[in-house]
Amino acid sequence: MKKEVNIDFGTVIKSKPVIVNSKNGLKRFEARRAILCTGATDKAPMRLNVLKKKISGIYTLDQSLRILSENKKLGEKILIAGKRDFVVELAEKQLEEMEYDFEFVEAGEDIQVIGTDKVEAAKVNGVEHKCDALIFFNGREPFNPLKLKGTPVGNVAVYTYDYSKVEENVRNFLAKLQ
Numbered sequence: 001m002k003k004e005v006n007i008d009f010g011t012v013i014k015s016k017p018v019i020v021n022s023k024n025g026l027k028r029f030e031a032r033r034a035i036l037c038t039g040a041t042d043k044a045p046m047r048l049n050v051l052k053k054k055i056s057g058i059y060t061l062d063q064s065l066r067i068l069s070e071n072k073k074l075g076e077k078i079l080i081a082g083k084r085d086f087v088v089e090l091a092e093k094q095l096e097e098m099e100y101d102f103e104f105v106e107a108g109e110d111i112q113v114i115g116t117d118k119v120e121a122a123k124v125n126g127v128e129h130k131c132d133a134l135i136f137f138n139g140r141e142p143f144n145p146l147k148l149k150g151t152p153v154g155n156v157a158v159y160t161y162d163y164s165k166v167e168e169n170v171r172n173f174l175a176k177l178q
Contacts, residue, residue, distance in 0.1 A: 012038075015148040035173075036150035040159035041143040044136075057119035061091060061137040068094055075133025078102035081111050081124050082137035087161035091135070105129065111136060 010022030018029040042060035057075055059067070061082070067074055068091075078100055080088060088104065095102045105124050112123040113134060121130045140159040142152065153173045155166045 012146070012148055015146075015150060034148075034150035036144065036148055036152045036156055037154045038148065038156045039143045040140045040155040042136075043138045043141050055113060055115055055117060055119060057115075057131075057133045058113060059133065059135050061087065061135055064133075064135045065091060065094075068098065074100070074135075075119075075131070076101060077131045078133045078135060079122050079124075079129045079131035080104040080135045080137070081107040081122060082135075083107075083139060085137065085139070085161070088137055103129065107136070108138075 010020040010027070013019045013021055013026075015034060018031050018034055020027045020029065042062045044060065059074065061080075064074055078095065080091065080102060081104075082088065084104075084106060092102070092104060105127075107124045110124075111134070113119055114121040114123065114128070119132055119134050121128050122134050123129075140161065142156045142159050144156060151173075154170050158165050158169050160166065
């Protein structure tokens, strides 16, 4: 027995009851079960020493990929600091094709940025690297800033750049509904 599932797009403001801000205004839903599809975001290094300073040239991997896709310039000398992942390798390939001067360094969460208004260098694992743009990647995490309740599905459940895994998670979830 198949049932039709209503899908509404918008920004969830509250999860009990479900209140959504959509293009048609606020909607309230009474639901026994909500499916949470808020996505994932790049983890920020917790000990990055510039969180309260306004220094330009610091990007998450996600931000840098978006900038590159818009054909905007990141910087002259780029340092990618973080953990090795297939998406970092894809970013490196894209930077190479666009003839950027860049290097990758394996790093944990302790990255010291040198500069006042703009990145001039970054100290990673005690070694200073001259750069005017820093891209950091320390993995992905679920994006759920409002701590919404619901069944996590898609990238909020698997939080990866490997969208075949996201699709597999959604397919498995939908198969359980039938």
